[in-house]
Amino acid sequence: MDSFNAGAVRTESLVRHYHLGQSIIRAVDGVSLSVKKGEFAALLGASGSGKSTLMNLLAGLDHATSGSITVEGQNLATLDPNQLAQYRRHTVGMVFQSFNLVPTMTLTENVELPMRFAEVERRERDARVQEALSQVGLSGRLEHRPSEMSGGEQQRAALARALVNRPKLLLADEPTGNLDSKTGTEILDLIRKLNQTLEMTVIMVTHERALADRYADRLIFLGDGKLINETVNVAGGAR
């Protein structure tokens, strides 16, 4: 099996158009790409290049206008809303720029939340919460709400929440965008470590070329919704 077919993520002629009044916005316009299992890929591009739209399509939160997305052997275009929810529960974990923790829940409750949707048995949940928290290096302030935690702690908690259902693919949308550079580096070190130790495929959206160069195995450049360039980053993969 060649590397293309062994891909964890593959898109073919992927298109996502939006109607805005009379005009059509081509947010993603015929993107075909492949990310191998266990690879750390960075999606780079200026604002409005289609990075986040592509991320939402990969996460199954948005529907493609045409083309196909295959993740871990599942063609997302053929899945109904319930199957897409299942896919988000078990196949992907998401980390956002603004952390997106539920503000009314404590750290532990936030990490536990995906397991409620996945109907994980109650007695198993505590162990899995502890496991996810230790993976991201969080041990204190477990009963604190997000507003009582630092940005770094919140992003670690979000990462723990993304890991708790043991996904095969981690999608990180500007994970360091709201963090200072030191904390941002810590978070990316952590993501890279998880990528290597858990052999989890990571696709990260960023507009910071330096970070992509430092951590990603592969750099994918988008511009005006199109795939502009794709390069293998040996330096990132060597870290």
Added chain:
Amino acid sequence: MKAYDLVELAGRNLREAKLRNSLTTLGIGVGVASLVAMLSLGVGLQRLATRQLGSSGLFDSIVVTSRQDFRGERRPQPEAKDAKPLDDGSRKSFTQIPNVVEVNPDIRVLGEYRFAAPGKAEESHFAMTAALPASASRSDVFEDFQGRFFSGANVPEAIIVYDFGRALLDLPDSQQRDEKLTPEQANQVLGREITFRYAERQPAGSPANAQPQEQTNFSVVHKEQKLKIVGIVSTEPYGAMRGNRGRVFIPMGLAESLNMIQPSDLRQVMQPGQGKTYIALIVRVAKSSQVLAVEDAIKKEGFTTFSILDASSNIARFFKILDFFLGIFGSLALAVASLGIINTLIMAVLERRREIGIMKAIGASNGDVKSIFFYEAGVMGLFGGSLGVALGWTIGRIINLGANYYMQRQQLRPENFWYVPWWLVGAAIGFSIVVSLLAGLYPAARAAKLDPVQALRHE
């Protein structure tokens, strides 16, 4: 998502907006309270009416007579000799009919009573005497009377009506027949002894010179029985269907043992050779709705029956209609409260758009999101319903207390107009939950339809 997770999430979400959700729940509570107060009044009035009709003995009794005695001109005329006699055999057969509670003879004789009022010489009084079974103590007549009921079925005790008490004390007749004796007057009668003189039927041998067809097998003997007056009532208990109402009552067992001569015994003079028969038997059934079936069974045995048509079904129908309208009025407040639920949940959906987006991004299905809002509506319905039942119960109690206070001021007997049965408690809470869920349909559907990408962009 598992039910306990849904309940937990619903509970924690409701706690996040305590004031708003408490006010909405209070609104549901007020709605349910008005429903419960209205329906409990309807149920209470129905119960009161049914109990009073039941205790009148009108609708659960069948008077059975022999066709030998009552044959109308236009009815088929069975030969008197073919008609079945109303004797101990038929009495026993009636007791075996399903739903029959008891069968008693209608013993009713004119007796002479000798009584000496305090400070006066003994005087003679004539009064219709009737026998009462122990079950007569449940008659509404005994809800408000002087003295007590018989201490046993065979004791030599008597209960009299007020106007006979007045006659014994040589007092002038009252304008109102059921006017009570004063406590002093009652004390001059209660516990006192009265002598009852009656004619006893005694078995007798045949006179030697009598022809067989002229023979009777009993003789009539003059007898006396001392009785102790134990109670004074307004009228004959269960006497509504009796033409000749009694003024003095003695226990059924005692009456049967006295073997008093009855009008039916005269038939034996005319038709010698027949054993002891009854003029009428009173058959009591468990429920008024069973009267017709029992009556049919007795008719099939060849007897004439009489009962007052079952009024309870008509009463139940009337109260069902009344309850329906009371329920509609009561539900209006709940309908208004349901608008409060819709408003609260739509507000929650708008406020929690981003949270809904997050939940969908981490694996919540549309159904999960819908269920969370549904459970929130249901929990508000449950708490609102429980609060409403408690509130409705309190309102009913206050209304009842107020009404009884007014009745007491008007010298009327207090009654329980209001009643909250367990089924109403369950139904009110259930109805509250159902109404809340219906009110939650639209907000829940709206939450479920939210586009997660849009929702995640919401600040």
